[in-house]
Amino acid sequence: MKSPQVAFSEYLANENLKMTPQRRLILETMLKQGDHVSSEELYARVKKKDPSIGQATVYRTLKLLSDSGLVEPLDFADGVTRYEPSYGKEHHDHLICEKCGKNIEILDAIIEHRQEAIAKEHGFTLNSHKMYLYGICSDCRKE
Amino acid sequence: MKSPQVAFSEYLANENLKMTPQRRLILETMLKQGDHVSSEELYARVKKKDPSIGQATVYRTLKLLSDSGLVEPLDFADGVTRYEPSYGKEHHDHLICEKCGKNIEILDAIIEHRQEAIAKEHGFTLNSHKMYLYGICSDCRKE
């Protein structure tokens, strides 16, 4: 499988866009960071490596990464959009503790299968889905 | 079953809040409107009946209705929060056409059951969930 960097370069070339040091740095930082970063958080992190970078560039690049399928926007209903690297990773959904924010990645074959079936029943071809489960984790329940 | 109006009054009384003509009007309008209204749309609708009403009141009342469980906030990822009456209605999720915006309400016992099971496996008590399926409907696929 191609590296994310190569995949991104190819996507950019395909759209007549260019790979730049800023875009490279943002992608690197995103991959290293891993999971569930907001644009603001990523901006702070990127700025440590290159203080001259602007946050508009971070927003713009995240949009590109999102369009190219390398990262996926998440919506935990706390007002900010978060992102996670999705390239080469299996799809998964999220189980979130409403108290401490703990975030568990879940994947369930039965549900995935039913989703396809439901879409088909209604004549839809399914492109994607979002599923978030909200509850209280065992740690928080103890208190 | 209690009427929504009564249920709302009781909720307000319980929180040491009061039923007011504005809150009553907003609830009425919400119930009559039915499905998937944004705060702005609801504000416009309410304003026709009572032009003196302010949109802060609509936001505030929607929050109250949401907290009381009478309406449910929806997130179709288009930047605005929409609401639908949920009191006395069975829970359901949404199947959305990405092209024409068609919105089908779905309910699947298998999925609901699995969601509970998954939460339990991870030690969570499930409070709520959101599931959105995105695809293309048969009408749009023909074109």
Place this chain on the structure above:
DNA sequence: GTCGTTTTGACATTGAATTTCGTTGATACC
């Protein structure tokens, strides 16, 4: 090098949602 295009960073702007604040209005108590 020069031209044309894209990208960038600083800054301004948008737009949904919330907060502030002075006023209004209802309720309770005398």
Place this chain on the structure above:
DNA sequence: GGTATCAACGAAATTCAATGTCAAAACGAC
């Protein structure tokens, strides 16, 4: 009735994430 209390109101200001604007800089093609 009078008035003190306190929530609720409307208008306007404010917040904050996200996007748009624009001149300058970087890059590639020639």
